[in-house]
Amino acid sequence: MTITVDLALKRDAFHLDAAFTAPPGLTVLFGRSGSGKSTVIACMAGLVRPDRGRIALDDQILLDTVRNIDVPTHRRRIGTVFQEARLIPHLSVRQNLAYGRWFARGLRDTAGLEPGAVIDLLGIGHLLDRQVVGLSGGESQRVAIGRALLSRPRLLLMDEPLAALDAERKAEILPLIERLRDIAGLPIVYVSHAVSEVARLANTIVVLEGGRIAAAGPAEAILRRGDLGAFHAAQAGALLDMVVEADVPNAGLTRLSGRAGRLLVPRLSQAVGTTVRIHVPARDVLLSLDDPRGLSARNRLSGHVSALHDQAEGAVLVEVDCSGAVLSARLTRASVQELSLAPGTPIFAIIKSVAFDPHGVGAIEI
Amino acid sequence: MFGLTPDEGSAIALSLRVASVATLASLVPGLAIAWVLARKRFPGRALLDGLVHLPLILPPVVTGYLLLLAFGRRGTFGSMLAEFGIVLSFRWTGAALACAVMGFPLMVRAMRLSLEAVDRRVEQAAATLGASPFAVFLTVTLPLALPGVLAGTVLAFAKAMGEFGATITFVSNIPGETQTLPSAIYTLTQVPGGEAGALRLTLISVAISMGALLISELLARRLGRRLGQGHEQMARGGGGA
Numbered sequence: 001m002t003i004t005v006d007l008a009l010k011r012d013a014f015h016l017d018a019a020f021t022a023p024p025g026l027t028v029l030f031g032r033s034g035s036g037k038s039t040v041i042a043c044m045a046g047l048v049r050p051d052r053g054r055i056a057l058d059d060q061i062l063l064d065t066v067r068n069i070d071v072p073t074h075r076r077r078i079g080t081v082f083q084e085a086r087l088i089p090h091l092s093v094r095q096n097l098a099y100g101r102w103f104a105r106g107l108r109d110t111a112g113l114e115p116g117a118v119i120d121l122l123g124i125g126h127l128l129d130r131q132v133v134g135l136s137g138g139e140s141q142r143v144a145i146g147r148a149l150l151s152r153p154r155l156l157l158m159d160e161p162l163a164a165l166d167a168e169r170k171a172e173i174l175p176l177i178e179r180l181r182d183i184a185g186l187p188i189v190y191v192s193h194a195v196s197e198v199a200r201l202a203n204t205i206v207v208l209e210g211g212r213i214a215a216a217g218p219a220e221a222i223l224r225r226g227d228l229g230a231f232h233a234a235q236a237g238a239l240l241d242m243v244v245e246a247d248v249p250n251a252g253l254t255r256l257s258g259r260a261g262r263l264l265v266p267r268l269s270q271a272v273g274t275t276v277r278i279h280v281p282a283r284d285v286l287l288s289l290d291d292p293r294g295l296s297a298r299n300r301l302s303g304h305v306s307a308l309h310d311q312a313e314g315a316v317l318v319e320v321d322c323s324g325a326v327l328s329a330r331l332t333r334a335s336v337q338e339l340s341l342a343p344g345t346p347i348f349a350i351i352k353s354v355a356f357d358p359h360g361v362g363a364i365e366i
Numbered sequence: 367m368f369g370l371t372p373d374e375g376s377a378i379a380l381s382l383r384v385a386s387v388a389t390l391a392s393l394v395p396g397l398a399i400a401w402v403l404a405r406k407r408f409p410g411r412a413l414l415d416g417l418v419h420l421p422l423i424l425p426p427v428v429t430g431y432l433l434l435l436a437f438g439r440r441g442t443f444g445s446m447l448a449e450f451g452i453v454l455s456f457r458w459t460g461a462a463l464a465c466a467v468m469g470f471p472l473m474v475r476a477m478r479l480s481l482e483a484v485d486r487r488v489e490q491a492a493a494t495l496g497a498s499p500f501a502v503f504l505t506v507t508l509p510l511a512l513p514g515v516l517a518g519t520v521l522a523f524a525k526a527m528g529e530f531g532a533t534i535t536f537v538s539n540i541p542g543e544t545q546t547l548p549s550a551i552y553t554l555t556q557v558p559g560g561e562a563g564a565l566r567l568t569l570i571s572v573a574i575s576m577g578a579l580l581i582s583e584l585l586a587r588r589l590g591r592r593l594g595q596g597h598e599q600m601a602r603g604g605g606g607a
Binding site: 045046047072073074075076077078079080082084086087088089090099100103104144147148151 | 485487488490491492493494495496497498499501502505506509510
């Protein structure tokens with residue numbers, strides 16, 4: 001499903017003027033707080049009416065201010081998970097899960113997930129008979145996700161669903177969202193301001209800055225070019241899909257292989273043969289014209305410079321094509337001149353294995 | 367029982383009937399107006415608010431007289447209703463109307479406060495799950511506002527049990543037809559030897575009011591145990607917003 005969004009809205013000093021299309025998969029709306037991400041989500045859910053706008057899922061129009069179409073929230077069938085769980089406090093977990101299901105009982109157009117499958121996926125079977133009152137933050141949020149999934153939504157909106165949770169709970173829920181993205185075939189629009197979340201989850205990234213779209217496109221390209229906005233330029237990095245090849249237990253490492261070659265990363269929990277997506281931050285990549293020997297760094301990939309992008313503060317983002325997998329390295333302009341890097345220059349990329357953030361590694365199910 | 371005279375007995379029965387009918391009949395309009403005042407912004411809102419509260423600040427006799435002017439046989443509404451065979455003045459139904467009008471501001475006020483306290487974000491979540499505005503009201507708003515709705519209902523009932531000024535002005539003090547508990551007590555204090563009867567009725571009146579209060583307190587506490595914690599949980603969950 002392709003989602004088309006075009007919104008304009010003015011509230012006091014805040015102007016939102018944003019248009020984007022999201023292809024199937026998981027689209028992350030990325031930006032700092034106040035950039036308008038949550039307003040876009042609220043407009044899509046029908047909770048806020050923009051001054052002017054159009055929202056469509058494929059050819060089904062949910063909002064068109066010119067044609068005076070505005071499908072009310074309860075008929076949009078867009079499952080929404082908010083920052084806070086917003087469970088209905090006088091109902092039990094089971095009743096909360098059944099709530100949306102009941103209103104969707106006559107609908108058969110989407111295959112929808114079965115309650116048993118959702119409860120298993122989210123690991124909430126033991127909570128069913130509890131009152132929502134006593135649930136922890138992580139438990140509440142899992143129930144909220146389940147409740148949205150069971151309402152037979154055509155689209156799932158997630159507005160920073162992990163923002164109120166601690167690192168441990170985040171690590172618990174992120175894999176669930178990855179699985180949803182890969183197995184359910186349900187389009188997801190996910191709001192985040194955390195690069196590690198974006199790197200793990202996104203198929204498509206839409207970057208919002210001050211109510212406007214600063215960049216939009218495939219996650220891999222946006223992250224590699226560091227198009228996340230000036231504030232996050234330093235967090236640019238490549239996304240590589242690789243397969244877990246072997247465990248190196250005595251070294252505490254895992255060996256991955258992919259188009260770029262082999263990489264050693266801190267030990268991963270994923271089984272051998274699993275496809276994982278890793279985020280290689282550009283600031284952790286060194287470049288060398290000669291094949292480096294006698295280095296402590298574990299990972300050395302060969303390729304050629306494919307592009308150079310000037311960034312703020314005298315930094316240059318150098319893209320290195322390693323047999324089709326593109327890495328990026330963040331260098332100073334002086335180094336680029338010293339090495340006389342230009343598109344086509346053969347080069348070696350060096351990455352320390354400890355540079356990998358395990359939170360930026362996620363499994364992809366194919 | 368209690369050595370009540372037939373007139374005293376009928377005054378108690380009538381008061382209970384009048385108060386019950388007045389309270390039940392006010393319930394739906396009271397809830398509707400409380401919801402409108404709590405949720406909607408529209409021109410004339412202040413006027414509606416003032417109108418609802420008017421019986422609280424007007425002397426009850428004035429309210430009763432206004433009712434007599436409007437709903438008396440020759441009143442604008444009274445003559446209209448008379449065409450359909452509905453007569454309110456000097457009937458127990460008129461007493462119920464007077465009690466309902468007098469209790470209405472108390473009922474609306476309590477309901478409105480509790481509706482305003484309901485977390486709108488939970489209502490929004492319910493809407494995204496496919497609940498229509500009316501379904502959201504029935505399944506989320508009303509259950510969460512129930513303690514206040516209950517409090518408003520009990521207040522209105524208690525007020526109806528004790529209403530005197532507007533009732534006696536509008537429907538007079540006819541034994542067996544419009545002589546409610548307060549009117550009966552008033553009458554007994556005006557006749558020689560009526561003190562014993564007045565005291566009996568006073569004690570019964572106190573007992574009924576206390577009973578209503580206790581029952582509502584009990585219900586509110588049971589509801590509060592579930593909902594009160596729910597509100598705390600929502601406040602905790604909303605900490606990151």
